[in-house]
Amino acid sequence: MHSTSDTNPSIEGWDRRRVRATIRIAAIIVAGGLVAAACGSSTPSASKKTAGTHTNQSTNPTTTEKTAASTTTTTTATGGSTTTTTTGSGSSTATTTKGNTTTTTAKPSTPSTPGGSLSANPTSSPSASLTGIGASSIQPFYGRVLFQYNKLNPGVSVNFTGSGSGPGVTAIEQNTASFGQSEVPMTSAQLAASKGPVLQVPVDLGGVAVSYHVNGVSGGLKLDGPTLAQIYLRKITNWNDPAIQSLNPGVNLPNENIIPVFRSDTSGPGYDLDQYLIDTSTTWTGAIGASSPSTTWPTAGRATGDSGQDLNAGVAGYIQETEGAIGYVEYSFALEANFTNAALLTKSNTYVTPSVSTFAAAGATATGLSSTNFNIIWAAGSQAYPLANFSWALLYQKQSSTNTAIVLGKLFQWVTTAGQSYSAGLGYAPLPSNAVSLAHSTLLGLQTSTGSPIFTN
Numbered sequence: 001m002h003s004t005s006d007t008n009p010s011i012e013g014w015d016r017r018r019v020r021a022t023i024r025i026a027a028i029i030v031a032g033g034l035v036a037a038a039c040g041s042s043t044p045s046a047s048k049k050t051a052g053t054h055t056n057q058s059t060n061p062t063t064t065e066k067t068a069a070s071t072t073t074t075t076t077a078t079g080g081s082t083t084t085t086t087t088g089s090g091s092s093t094a095t096t097t098k099g100n101t102t103t104t105t106a107k108p109s110t111p112s113t114p115g116g117s118l119s120a121n122p123t124s125s126p127s128a129s130l131t132g133i134g135a136s137s138i139q140p141f142y143g144r145v146l147f148q149y150n151k152l153n154p155g156v157s158v159n160f161t162g163s164g165s166g167p168g169v170t171a172i173e174q175n176t177a178s179f180g181q182s183e184v185p186m187t188s189a190q191l192a193a194s195k196g197p198v199l200q201v202p203v204d205l206g207g208v209a210v211s212y213h214v215n216g217v218s219g220g221l222k223l224d225g226p227t228l229a230q231i232y233l234r235k236i237t238n239w240n241d242p243a244i245q246s247l248n249p250g251v252n253l254p255n256e257n258i259i260p261v262f263r264s265d266t267s268g269p270g271y272d273l274d275q276y277l278i279d280t281s282t283t284w285t286g287a288i289g290a291s292s293p294s295t296t297w298p299t300a301g302r303a304t305g306d307s308g309q310d311l312n313a314g315v316a317g318y319i320q321e322t323e324g325a326i327g328y329v330e331y332s333f334a335l336e337a338n339f340t341n342a343a344l345l346t347k348s349n350t351y352v353t354p355s356v357s358t359f360a361a362a363g364a365t366a367t368g369l370s371s372t373n374f375n376i377i378w379a380a381g382s383q384a385y386p387l388a389n390f391s392w393a394l395l396y397q398k399q400s401s402t403n404t405a406i407v408l409g410k411l412f413q414w415v416t417t418a419g420q421s422y423s424a425g426l427g428y429a430p431l432p433s434n435a436v437s438l439a440h441s442t443l444l445g446l447q448t449s450t451g452s453p454i455f456t457n
Contacts (some may be wrong), residue, residue: 026062088315115406118444118455122414126403127155130411134160134168135268136311137330138391140295140426141204142181145419149411158409164311165295166266172198172394179408180394183268184295185371197397200371200444201412201439205363205429208269208387209354212326213319214239215254222247224345225280232260232301232325233278233287239324261318261327264308266295272377272387273328274298279378280345328387331359332427348382359429360386369434390435398447405454409443416440 001137076375097121139162146158157180164180173194210223217239227243230236234244240253263270274293277284285291288298301310309315310389316333319325328344331354334341343351352358362376362384371392374379378386393412399405416439431439446454 002312005321007219031085037412039346066175077182096267109192113456114402114448115409115446115454117457118413118440121457122410122417123149123152124409125153125156128157128404128407130156130158130178130404130407132158132179132393133159133163133171133177133183134179134394135165136162136313137183137206137208137268137332138162138181138204139312140332140336141206141423141428144422144426145415148422149414149419152414153410156411158411162311164265165271169396171395175396178395178404181391182394183389183391184271185374185392186394188215193224195396199395199397199442201393201395201416202369202374202390202431202435203393203412203415203439203441204391204423205271205359205431205435206389206391206427207331207359207362207385208272208328208355208389209331209333209334209339209341210273210326210344210387211316211319211329211337211341213323214326215256215323216252217254217340219340220248220251221340221342222345222351223342225277226283229277229284229287230275231258231280233283234260234303235283256324259322259325260301260303260397261315261322261325262302262306263299263315263328264297265310267311268295268389268391269298269312269330270296270297272389275375275377276344276387303422328426335427344386346382346384346386347378347380348380348384352385354387356427356429358383358385360432361385361449363390363429363432363435366390366432366434369438388429390429390431395446397445398449399454400455402450405446405448409446409455412439412443 012075040064062250073116109201124173125294134229139160142158142160142162146160150157160181162181168180168182169186169190170180171177173190174185175195181203186198191198210228212221214221223244224247227236227247231244237258237343239256239258244249271293273298278291278293289300290298297308309318312330312333315327315329316337316339318326319329319339320337330338331341334354340352343353348354361381362379365379365381366376369390372394374390376388376390379388395408395412399408416431416436420436423430444453444455444457
């Protein structure tokens with residue numbers, strides 16, 4: 001028997017040639033693929049570059065990641081179009097398109113503020129012990145709301161001394177307290193005398209009562225500006241004077257001396273009554289020789305040798321103890337003492353007594369409220385009490401301690417929002433919405449010692 005090779009040598013040779021040809025064709029195909037890969041083909045490849053230069057190739061879209069600089073670049077080719085996106089950690093992107101190519105480049109990220117959002121969690125802050133000095137008129141309100149804030153945020157305590165608006169302004173000028181308090185915003189001269197820019201924040205809406213202690217008159221007494229001016233100028237000295245009687249027909253007024261009481265210290269209530277008398281009595285302006293109110297009670301309105309009384313508590317105590325007395329005092333103190341208060345003539349020719357609702361009516365007229373446009377004395381409106389006022393917290397814009405700045409911002413954000421729920425029961429009206437907005441925007445101005453913002457919105 002013969003082998004196949006012996007019997008058919010041509011077939012054996014042909015098989016060998018076919019194998020060699022097949023190998024050559026495969027080699028050509030592989031070589032062509034490598035050339036195409038090197039020169040760029042219509043089939044996208046994949047490359048992933050990490051810390052080194054190692055490259056993996058495949059037929060997937062191209063992705064390049066640079067981790068060292070917290071930047072990711074992604075390139076995707078589809079149908080001849082190329083999109084390149086570059087992003088940094090926490091950054092936003094800007095995108096531009098030209099032809100079939102879209103390039104997105106990272107914008108620099110905005111650094112976060114140390115206090116975060118002013119609106120978020122106002123009862124969560126670093127711990128701090130703060131001191132406040134100023135208007136005694138706000139003391140009943142602060143006594144309640146600062147106590148409540150401490151219950152919600154035990155790490156923060158505030159020691160407030162109600163020593164008058166004047167000392168409140170002095171404290172902030174000299175930087176001897178965490179914040180000052182005044183019923184009257186600081187003047188340009190006072191701001192210039194301070195140790196830096198001052199933020200002035202509206203924190204309450206109250207009013208000044210004209211309270212009296214008259215035998216047999218338990219309420220219902222009406223007074224206007226000209227009559228009050230005559231009383232303080234000592235031109236009307238008896239309660240049954242015809243000028244008072246004409247305003248109060250049917251009221252049995254006694255033959256009793258009038259004893260007008262005034263504040264011996266600088267005060268917001270004195271400023272407010274001075275403004276009311278300036279607005280309504282030419283006799284008053286002529287006597288005091290001024291057309292602008294003062295926190296110091298005018299000399300013409302003081303009896304010779306009369307030194308007056310300190311603070312709201314001093315005036316309230318004097319009225320309570322003295323028959324025939326009349327004086328101006330923050331309504332919260334008059335409410336606590338259960339005083340009878342005069343109904344005052346309004347700009348709308350009505351008589352209105354002090355109350356939470358009549359303060360609110362006056363506060364509603366405060367359009368364009370600011371620390372330079374704050375006056376709501378003698379406001380229009382039949383129910384607007386003519387001696388209503390805002391009270392202002394005074395804070396340095398730049399704070400040497402970032403933590404203190406955070407605490408101040410969070411504290412007053414809460415006082416001017418949730419804290420207003422305690423106001424009505426104490427004789428104050430809740431702040432109107434525009435005052436709340438003003439407080440918030442003002443507090444956003446708090447800065448670190450280097451001038452960086454403490455809060456975002």
